[in-house]
Amino acid sequence: MSLKGKAAITGVGDTRYSRQSGKSVTTLQMEASLAAVRDAGLDPKDIDGIIAYGSMAVVAEDYITNFGIADLRFSAVTPLGGASAVSSIQCAAAAVAAGICNHVLIPISRNGSSGAGGRIGSRVREMPQFRLIGEFEMPLGAIAPAQLYAPMARRHMELYGTTSRQLAEIAVSTRHNAILNGNAMMTKPLSIEDHQASRMISDPLRLYDCSLESDGACAFIVSSMERAQDCAKPVIQVLGVAEGHPDSPSAITQRPDLTRLGLAKAAPKAFAMAGVTHDDIDVAEVYDCFTYIVLCQLEDLGFCKKGEGGAFVQSGAIRLGGKLPINTHGGLLSQAHMAGFNHVVELARQLRGEAGQAQVADARIGLVTGYGDMGDGSIAICARA
Amino acid sequence: MNAYDYGKPTPDPTADTQAYWDGMKQGKLLLQTCSDCGTIRHYPRPVCPACYSMEHRWTEAKGTGTVHSWTISHHAFHPGFKGELPYILVTVDLAEGVRMQAQLKGADASVLKVGLPVRIAFEAATKDLTLPVFVVA
Known part of the structure; x- marks a missing residue:
């Protein structure tokens, strides 16, 4: 048995993304969750499973009180940082395939730009999976993700000749897509030269290699294939899904191969489960906390060989109209940092034909990835049924 | 806030790691070595990944290695580092086969390359806390 065809993404919703929401994370999350429920054509009480985002303030219990759920039958947390959204698809698919529940809501909200809760560095330090980083780095x-990840990018550059201008191509094409989106924080065009002129944060990562800090919320619903038929929108079937953890998951410094992420373990499993090839993928939403992480994932996904990611992105392949359009919503780099939950929302919209000006023509099969903590990876391959 | 506090992030050692920091204070780089199979591991942890033994001893490393990768920080993510910008952090392959990270001191970024030979030095941050740094060998 596999999870192929056992579950579907049936509802997606989001709030406005901004630097200052002026709302509580609970209010933001309920707003996005209700939007997802309505998008699916469901009643809030129909939600019988919740996967809460681990370190955030809103928990499954909040939905029992706010939605009046009489019999919440499944709750879980997937503690993979930015890989949590896509790992939650796997977790939810397993739950609905086993008949535990029918409709699993998977939400996130954050006041990541304006809110209290401390800067990234102090927050990271409090997480148990980063205990060793906190003590030894x-x-x-070496405090913030930019500093912890930069040696991976530098190693890739030294081994394979990858350049900062190639990383810039990712920032530039992502910004182009954000401008088309209508709900993106960054709306000013960006050029390769703008990227090259932006200040260095942690060499080789410049300001425009780094993602945003954002206020907002989004949510999606994973339903059993059977119950998905009751929903309002075209059914977006989960064909293949997997998660992978890198060697030395809690300390990049100790990882045997700095250029290989957990996704390299997950991707072949997801493609095999889905029974599709790379040429079948019409659109990809690839976790983009930093430009380099996109480049590395394109290799780990198998769209090009290890070391060839720079040439691949420079070819224009990842632009709208290219052979593999990626991050059609503007990603974490230019839409908003919703920890990749917004990537799942965008994939569903693309496969439904609801992606507006950034719609990839006749997108039928697509994938979404997550990348989290120090290299956890996850992938879901989905198709319009 | 802990015993080491001096306005920068400080280690918060546990029973598994205290010996490493005690070694630093004495100018020694101590690594966990499996008492049963001899495998050296870093960062410290309770179980040997080669034979699952929970017995270990601390052995002094040579303190030499080569640069595996690096980053140059131009932004202070903690106010305690503002005065040091830019600073170089090197990821080093130690002679013992494990890696460690530390700042590279006394060298310009132009010398950086994969394989650059370095050796460890020790810098007292406070009277109780000594941190490792690397210098070009």
């Missing part, structure tokens, strides 16, 4: 000055 932060005291030396």
Whole structure:
């Protein structure tokens, strides 16, 4: 048995993304969750499973009180940071395939730009999976993700000749898509030269290699294939789904191959489960906390060989109209940092034909990835049924 | 806030790691070595990944290695590092086969390359806390 065809994404919703929401994370999350429920054509009480975003303030219990859910039958947390959204698809698909529940709501909200809760560095340190980083790297000055991930990018550059201008192509094409989206924080055109002139944060990562800090919320619903037929929108079937954890998952410094992420383990499993090839993928939403992480994932996904990601992106392949359009919503780099939950929302919209000006013509099969913590990876391959 | 506090992030050692920091204070780089199979591991952890033994001893490393990768920080993510910008962090393959990270001191970024030989040095941050740094060998 596999999870192929056992579950579907039936509802998606989001709030406005901004630097200052002026709302609580609970209010933001309920707003996005209700939008997802209505998008699916469901009643809030129909939700009988919740996967809460681990470190955030809103928990499954909040939905029992706000939605009046009489019999919540499944709750879980997938603690993979930015890979949580896509790993939650796997978790939810398993739950609905087993008959535990019918409709699993998977939401996130954050006041990541305006809110209290501390800067990224201090927040990271409090998470148990980063205990070793907190003890052995932060005291030396390696504190934020940009600093922890930069040695992976530098190693890739030294081994394969990858350049900053190639990373810039990812930032530029993503910004182009954000401008088309209508709900993106970054709306000013960006050029390769703008990227090259932006200040260095942690070499080789410049400002425009880094994602945003955002306020907002989004949510999606994973339903059993059987119950998906009751929903309002075209059924977006989950064909293949997997998660993978890198070697030395809690310390990049100790990882045997710095250029290989957990996604490299997950991707072949998801493609095999789905029974599709790379040429079948019409659109891909690829987790983009940093430009380099996109480039590395394109290799780990198998769209090009290890070391060839720079040439692949420079070819224009990832632009709208290219052979593999990616991050058609503007991603974490230019739409908003919703930890990749917005990537799932965008994939569903693309496969339904609801992606507006950034719609990929006749997109039928697509994939979404997550990347989290120090290299956890997840992937879902979906298709319009 | 802990015993080491001095306005920068500090380690918060556990029973599994205290010996490493005690070694630093004495100018020694100590690595966990499996008492049963001899495999050296870093960062410290309770179980040997080669034979699952929970017995270990601490052995002094040579303190030499080569650069595996690096980053140069131009932004202070903690106010304690503002005065040091830009600073170089190197990821080093130690002679013992494990890696460690530390700042590279006394060298310009232009010398950086994969394979650059380095050796460890020790810098007292406070009277109780000593941190490792690397210098070009």
